Amino acid sequence: MSLTFQELLLHLQRFWSDQGALIQQPYDIEKGAGTMNPDTFFRVLGPEPWQVAYCEPSRRPGDARYGENPFRLYKHYQFQVILKPSPDDIQDRFLLSLEKLGIGASRHDIRFEEDNWEAPTLAAAGVGWQVLLDGMEITQFTYFQQAAGQDLAPVSVEITYGMERICMILNGVDDTFRLPWNSSLLYGEVRLEEEEQFSRYSFDAADVPMHFRLFEEYEKEAGRLLQRKLFLPAYDFCLKCSHLFNVLESRGAISVTERTGYIQRIRKLAVSCGGQYLERRQKMGFPLRRQESSREKV
Amino acid sequence: MKGSFLLEIGCEEIPARMISGALDQLRTGIRESISRERLAVGEIRTLGTPRRLAVLVEGLPERQPDREIVVTGPACRVAYDSGGRPTRAAIGFAKAQGVRVEELQRVAWAREEHVVVRKRVEGKETGEILIDLIPRVLSSLTFPKTMRWGEGKTRFVRPVRWIVALLGSRPLNLAWAGVNSKPRSHGHRRLGSPVIRVENSKDFCGRLRAKGILLDPEERRTELRRQLESLSGSAKGTLVEDKELFETVIFLVERPLVILGTFGEEFLRLPEEILRISLRHHQKSFSVRGADGRLRNLFLAVADADADPDGTIRRGNEWVLRARLADARFFWEEDLKSPLEARCEGLKRVTFHKDLGSYHDKMERLVVLCTALGREHEVGEEILRTASRLAKCDLTTHLVGEFPELQGIMGGLFARQTNHPQAVCDAIYDQYLPRSFEDPCPRSAEGAILGIVDRLDTLCGMFLLGQIPSGSRDPFGLRRAAQGLCKISLEKSLGVSFRRLVEYNAALHRAGLGGADREKRIESLLHFLRERLAFVLVARGHAADAVEAVLRAGADEPVDCEARVSALEKIRTDPDFEALAIGFKRVRNILAGQAEISWNPDAPRAGAESALKDKVMEVETGMESMLEGKDYSSLLRLLASTRGAIDRFFDEVLVMDKDESVRNNRIGLLQRLSGLFLRVADLSCMETIEIPERGDGE
Numbered sequence: 001m002s003l004t005f006q007e008l009l010l011h012l013q014r015f016w017s018d019q020g021a022l023i024q025q026p027y028d029i030e031k032g033a034g035t036m037n038p039d040t041f042f043r044v045l046g047p048e049p050w051q052v053a054y055c056e057p058s059r060r061p062g063d064a065r066y067g068e069n070p071f072r073l074y075k076h077y078q079f080q081v082i083l084k085p086s087p088d089d090i091q092d093r094f095l096l097s098l099e100k101l102g103i104g105a106s107r108h109d110i111r112f113e114e115d116n117w118e119a120p121t122l123a124a125a126g127v128g129w130q131v132l133l134d135g136m137e138i139t140q141f142t143y144f145q146q147a148a149g150q151d152l153a154p155v156s157v158e159i160t161y162g163m164e165r166i167c168m169i170l171n172g173v174d175d176t177f178r179l180p181w182n183s184s185l186l187y188g189e190v191r192l193e194e195e196e197q198f199s200r201y202s203f204d205a206a207d208v209p210m211h212f213r214l215f216e217e218y219e220k221e222a223g224r225l226l227q228r229k230l231f232l233p234a235y236d237f238c239l240k241c242s243h244l245f246n247v248l249e250s251r252g253a254i255s256v257t258e259r260t261g262y263i264q265r266i267r268k269l270a271v272s273c274g275g276q277y278l279e280r281r282q283k284m285g286f287p288l289r290r291q292e293s294s295r296e297k298v
Numbered sequence: 299m300k301g302s303f304l305l306e307i308g309c310e311e312i313p314a315r316m317i318s319g320a321l322d323q324l325r326t327g328i329r330e331s332i333s334r335e336r337l338a339v340g341e342i343r344t345l346g347t348p349r350r351l352a353v354l355v356e357g358l359p360e361r362q363p364d365r366e367i368v369v370t371g372p373a374c375r376v377a378y379d380s381g382g383r384p385t386r387a388a389i390g391f392a393k394a395q396g397v398r399v400e401e402l403q404r405v406a407w408a409r410e411e412h413v414v415v416r417k418r419v420e421g422k423e424t425g426e427i428l429i430d431l432i433p434r435v436l437s438s439l440t441f442p443k444t445m446r447w448g449e450g451k452t453r454f455v456r457p458v459r460w461i462v463a464l465l466g467s468r469p470l471n472l473a474w475a476g477v478n479s480k481p482r483s484h485g486h487r488r489l490g491s492p493v494i495r496v497e498n499s500k501d502f503c504g505r506l507r508a509k510g511i512l513l514d515p516e517e518r519r520t521e522l523r524r525q526l527e528s529l530s531g532s533a534k535g536t537l538v539e540d541k542e543l544f545e546t547v548i549f550l551v552e553r554p555l556v557i558l559g560t561f562g563e564e565f566l567r568l569p570e571e572i573l574r575i576s577l578r579h580h581q582k583s584f585s586v587r588g589a590d591g592r593l594r595n596l597f598l599a600v601a602d603a604d605a606d607p608d609g610t611i612r613r614g615n616e617w618v619l620r621a622r623l624a625d626a627r628f629f630w631e632e633d634l635k636s637p638l639e640a641r642c643e644g645l646k647r648v649t650f651h652k653d654l655g656s657y658h659d660k661m662e663r664l665v666v667l668c669t670a671l672g673r674e675h676e677v678g679e680e681i682l683r684t685a686s687r688l689a690k691c692d693l694t695t696h697l698v699g700e701f702p703e704l705q706g707i708m709g710g711l712f713a714r715q716t717n718h719p720q721a722v723c724d725a726i727y728d729q730y731l732p733r734s735f736e737d738p739c740p741r742s743a744e745g746a747i748l749g750i751v752d753r754l755d756t757l758c759g760m761f762l763l764g765q766i767p768s769g770s771r772d773p774f775g776l777r778r779a780a781q782g783l784c785k786i787s788l789e790k791s792l793g794v795s796f797r798r799l800v801e802y803n804a805a806l807h808r809a810g811l812g813g814a815d816r817e818k819r820i821e822s823l824l825h826f827l828r829e830r831l832a833f834v835l836v837a838r839g840h841a842a843d844a845v846e847a848v849l850r851a852g853a854d855e856p857v858d859c860e861a862r863v864s865a866l867e868k869i870r871t872d873p874d875f876e877a878l879a880i881g882f883k884r885v886r887n888i889l890a891g892q893a894e895i896s897w898n899p900d901a902p903r904a905g906a907e908s909a910l911k912d913k914v915m916e917v918e919t920g921m922e923s924m925l926e927g928k929d930y931s932s933l934l935r936l937l938a939s940t941r942g943a944i945d946r947f948f949d950e951v952l953v954m955d956k957d958e959s960v961r962n963n964r965i966g967l968l969q970r971l972s973g974l975f976l977r978v979a980d981l982s983c984m985e986t987i988e989i990p991e992r993g994d995g996e
Contacts, residue, residue, distance in 0.1 A: 134614020153450025
């Protein structure tokens with residue numbers, strides 16, 4: 001089955017919507033992975049059930065290739081699903097989602113190979129697999145064990161579909177930029193210019209002293225907001241710091257020894273934000289928990 | 299009637315590297331806990347795939363044997379009155395135990411007589427025992443990494459999804475990890491994991507096989523080997539063996555299907571090492587060699603499937619591999635743009651260890667030590683200077699970033715590209731050999747020296763920092779490094795002195811490293827090297843007691859140690875050896891705790907004492923040239939010639955004479971004699987028959 005990029009997105013949204021997940025939109029701040037979206041980072045904490053799916057554009061300055069490499073991109077799209085607590089039949093549901101896309105287990109070799117995940121800046125870690133389809137990595141499948149430095153129970157499962165990868169397989173195209181975005185436009189026609197410019201920005205143009213300055217300012221602002229218990233805006237600034245750090249790293253401005261220090265600073269903010277979120281939800285009596293009995297079980 | 303028990307734990311995919319360990323633990327755990335329950339047990343087999351761990355126990359009895367227990371009641375003086383009639387205490391006890399008071403017996407216990415009840419306890423039924431025991435065994439399994447899922451209440455390597463437990467044809471209701479057992483297993487993912495009813499414990503393997511799952515890893519091994527060989531044969535090529543990859547793949551699939559695919563011939567221009575790693579690293583595919591010995595543009599991927607009729611799996615794998623090879627080629631071409639020399643400066647930005655500086659610092663130490671050793675061993679000093687300067691430069695290449703296991707190998711290939719002499723390239727290429735104990739050593743003496751110095755530098759730095767391995771904690775792989783060092787030295791006959799090397803290297807590290815403990819840490823490194831050398835010598839087939847005897851007489855130079863061990867092993871079969879070793883033990887026993895006495899060869903002596911002195915002098919003169927030529931066999935034979943004189947000495951002379959000067963002369967003589975032996979080995983730790991108990995000088 002050949003499926004355009006946007007149809008793929010719509011299919012996955014439809015599927016997980018039918019499974020009872022809340023369909024969210026991407027969060028409007030630069031980030032390296034869908035996990036950093038507040039709908040994942042905060043909601044996996046605490047006892048309240050949560051089911052969400054959204055598509056998150058993820059920016060990784062270090063992976064930028066001026067649009068010249070058919071597989072590596074400054075920005076790619078992750079389709080992210082979070083289910084808390086993880087359902088017993090989650091692997092089957094995931095396989096069903098692939099089948100609905102036309103990727104049936106009976107014709108393919110679908111394998112779950114160990115791949116544990118760790119995000120030091122979020123003090124988060126998980127255990128799981130990369131899912132290989134005929135040898136190609138198409139999805140990360142992770143049971144969150146920790147986030148914001150907290151051990152998680154109930155445990156959330158995170159499924160991260162690599163949109164470009166899956167679309168390439170569905171269309172038999174081996175160049176991201178030649179994927180059909182819709183019936184008239186190619187991925188490259190929509191995004192190539194963006195890849196070129198942001199690659200130049202990431203490697204050559206970004207103003208290093210200004211980025212360092214902004215890091216300091218944003219970190220300070222996050223700290224100030226945390227003192228006033230405004231953990232949501234504080235987390236925005238934490239995300240901004242994380243992106244600045246990524247840019248500075250791709251500019252080669254951060255040495256190996258300094259690196260750990262910057263990661264620790266972002267992590268400290270993330271841990272505080274997570275802690276305040278939990279405190280707040282507890283004060284509110286974990287309101288989503290009471291829906292558990294009335295809502296139809298996902 | 300003997301019964302059989304089947305247990306299957308269905309899981310989400312267990313990491314390949316953890317499955318055999320889990321199966322071993324499961325077998326041991328079940329055997330031990332079953333025999334603790336006094337159940338006789340026949341064969342226990344554990345089998346498994348990524349999705350299931352299974353146990354098959356044969357020959358179980360229906361129940362535990364009955365046993366008698368004794369319940370102790372009150373002391374007899376309380377239980378019976380003066381007339382011997384049971385008191386309220388006895389009656390109460392009997393009632394509580396459900397027996398008549400006349401049935402109470404008397405037994406001495408804790409210094410006085412008590413009443414007791416002997417009861418026959420019926421053995422529990424085997425199924426009941428298993429229901430209780432299996433969950434405990436499962437909870438005791440350990441894994442390198444575990445996780446929680448769902449409500450997060452249990453921990454295991456991966457989520458548990460079903461449990462099958464059958465005793466004969468009877469389903470056992472056991473519960474573990476939030477799952478209740480049912481007589482229902484699940485089939486292959488490819489078929490949508492359909493339910494498989496399990497009616498009895500017999501031939502479970504066969505039942506799964508019929509559903510396309512090879513439960514027994516051994517069956518998968520046979521099948522994988524057959525397919526690999528038949529497909530490479532059909533392509534008129536030979537399989538490139540890869541034991542580690544083979545074992546990984548076995549535990550990645552429930553049934554192996556080997557797929558033969560091709561890649562573009564243009565990639566054959568890449569070095570073979572890069573091709574092979576690209577196939578193996580991400581794609582877990584095997585390579586194929588042609589009749590001319592060169593790699594073919596073929597790969598063998600292993601899928602978890604029964605067939606690939608329309609080639610979907612093959613095309614997918616070819617497609618991914620093409621992308622991987624294009625990436626690798628891109629990295630290779632990018633990396634070639636800056637030659638190794640130009641990368642030296644970049645090593646300043648690569649941390650070796652935060653307290654030991656950068657790889658540039660390490661490189662500078664390597665250059666000093668390698669050239670010094672090169673000069674000493676009269677091998678290419680210039681070759682070593684260049685090789686050690688460039689050895690670590692590949693750390694800044696894209697390819698090593700992508701495939702860390704190519705360290706050294708890439709350096710060698712890059713050096714080749716910039717027309718360095720072959721000897722330089724080989725030394726860099728081989729520097730990490732042997733990677734495992736079975737691995738070969740570097741081909742050339744230069745490669746061997748680089749390999750020894752690199753490991754020594756790491757060992758020395760880590761020990762100075764106090765990072766000393768203990769128990770199973772060895773995060774920097776220092777044991778392996780030390781063993782590699784010893785192995786290279788022995789196999790390449792490179793005579794090096796541990797102490798000189800360590801002290802030389804320690805002086806090159808940052809001044810003050812190790813602080814007040816510096817000397818102590820150097821000594822513990824030397825001790826560590828001695829232990830690793832003992833391990834390597836035994837692994838090379840030497841007898842443990844001979845190794846210990848030799849190392850006690852000096853453990854500083856591996857090659858010299860092995861020469862002494864070999865000589866000792868040769869002479870130990872001589873008919874006189876046993877007596878010689880016993881004689882030496884007596885010498886050591888007498889000398890134990892004696893202070894060193896300066897020896898006077900001209901002191902008056904007579905009889906056996908004078909004869910032994912002459913012998914000692916004779917051996918002393920004779921041994922110098924043998925020591926010089928390291929002719930330890932002749933030397934040991936020469937030492938053995940003292941046996942008669944020693945025996946006679948002990949028969950006729952009383953060492954502990956009342957006269958102090960006589961006594962000291964005799965002790966001094968024995969110390970001198972003992973010193974001669976200790977140039978080679980401490981024979982007192984050789985395994986011999988016990989020393990006959992005899993008084994001194996009887």
